[in-house]
Amino acid sequence: MYKILIVNKFFYKRGGDCTYTMNLARLLEQQNHEIAIFAMQYHENINSGWDTYYPSEVVFSGGSLKSKILATSRLMGFAGVKSSFLKILDDFKPDIVHLNNIHSYLSPIIAKLAHNRGIKVVWTLHDYKLICPAYSCLRDGKVCELCFLEPLSVLMKKCMKRSWTASIMAYIEAKRWNRNQIEPYVDSFICPSSFMANKMKQAGYNEKKLNVLCNFIEFDKSRNACNQKADIREQAYCYIGRLSKEKGLKQLLEVATSLQYKLYIAGEGPLKDILEKKYACEKIIFLGKLDNDEVSRLLRHVQFSVLPSIWYENSPLSIIESLCMGTPVLAANIGGIPELINDENGLLFKPNNLNDLGDKIIYLLKKRSFNNEMIQTSSADRFSSKNYYNRLIEIYNDNK
Known part of the structure; x- marks a missing residue:
């Protein structure tokens, strides 16, 4: 020990x-x-x-x-x-x-x-x-790798919060704590x-x-997921996570406003007030921060969860938790996400492509069915x- x-x-x-x-x-x-x-x-x-x-x-x-x-x-x-x-x-x-x-x-x-x-x-x-002083390998809404070997671009492009002060500090930190240090x-x-x-x-x-x-995922949560009986799922989908720019929420909500299906948004973050004010309506419901049990109930209530990220996602817990509840995932084909999604547990769409996102939301809600029990069992073991x-x-x- x-x-x-x-x-x-x-x-x-x-x-x-x-x-x-x-x-x-x-x-x-x-x-x-x-x-x-x-x-x-x-x-x-x-x-x-x-x-x-x-x-x-x-x-x-x-x-x-x-x-x-x-x-x-x-x-x-x-x-x-x-x-x-x-x-x-x-x-x-x-x-x-x-x-x-x-x-x-x-x-x-x-x-x-x-x-x-x-x-x-x-x-x-x-x-x-x-390897990226601004954390996300993201600049002006697009992926960027300019600082991998030399961090000067974070300063020249003002990448950190679009602020000179924040970008200067990020550059200083990156030079002080470079790979050799x-x-x-x-x-x-x-x-x-x-x-x-x-x-x-x-x-x-x-x-x-x-x-x-x-x-x-925690052992008790994965075990409890496999012991729960399947719910009757609403013809709806959900996003669970941080309400921030890199998650692609503005793109998702632009698409959601043009569709007839209900979208649940769970979480908090810097964009919360802005997004609620602009998009909240009968078919786009902001739930705020949920506890673990509430997240589980939501995931078992909808047809699928969605993660529309525009940055290099790593290994998102939101995807793992969704799959362990037997809920398939529609996610952007970016970063580490494709390592988690396959034909049996979800679908990928082109990042930053609103048409592809909208088409696949409709496809999953109207035409595609999944074996929720199989997703749940295999994922609880895998994760x-x-x-x-x-x-x-x-x-x-x-x-x-």
Whole structure:
């Protein structure tokens, strides 16, 4: 059994990285490993028992000049993160440090600090921050790879939030924490898709350190899914996830307004108010943030879920959860998505192609039927926490 320090910049259900981090902690505890958590102080964090070790919150937008200076110092590896992390290393004495999203609000310096003490460092990648300063490989609504080998484009193209200030900070961070300042201190990178592993390799990372391991669903959730009886499904479809630009929601909603079928939108995000104001109507229903049980009920109520992303999706939990509920998925043919979808469990459409999206929504609602029970059973096994844990332990054991 290992003592494992799990690190993520937040510790509440903010997004996919946070959900994964919390699921990972539970999974490892269930297998009798000793777990500690390291994150940034934040008012929505769930109590982990290790909160006193967290460095103070930093603010990158809307704060005072002093807070912006503090935030800039943090992304460089200062402003309390170093001392806080060394303290938890001293007291917990982990065998393994398992990193997740740590840039900006924490810092990659923690990989170096752990490595220098002879601690194995494993890093699960949830986005493309190590090769794209703006995280998403997305610029002006289109995929972009200009910064893979040199990050100057993030500054020249003003990629980060269309802001000079944010883009300058992203450039500084990318230069400070380039591949030469990260890769030597990480033993293994976990890439949730082969697509991500190939992009990391394209950007110069050592393929021997890249391990492809698809995301998982919690054991209890997958088991309960297989035990549930099928519902009578409404002739409707749903989107579940973050309401943000890279998810392609504006494109989806433009199509949905021209169709007669009901679309349910579940989730929160920066576009929530804008989208609700423009698109909410009898056939487009915004449900807000749902808990796990509500998500399960929604997925079992509709014909299929849809993910219209325009960025290089990695291994979306929204797809995995849908499939484990026996609900097929219509998704953009981009990033790691095609690794999850086949003829038996869903359909792909051309990203950013509204005509193709609309045609396939109609096709799935009117002409195509799926074996929901088969989708559910095969997916619950494929994405099980048991399979994930067995492969993760192999990675942990490697060279230990």
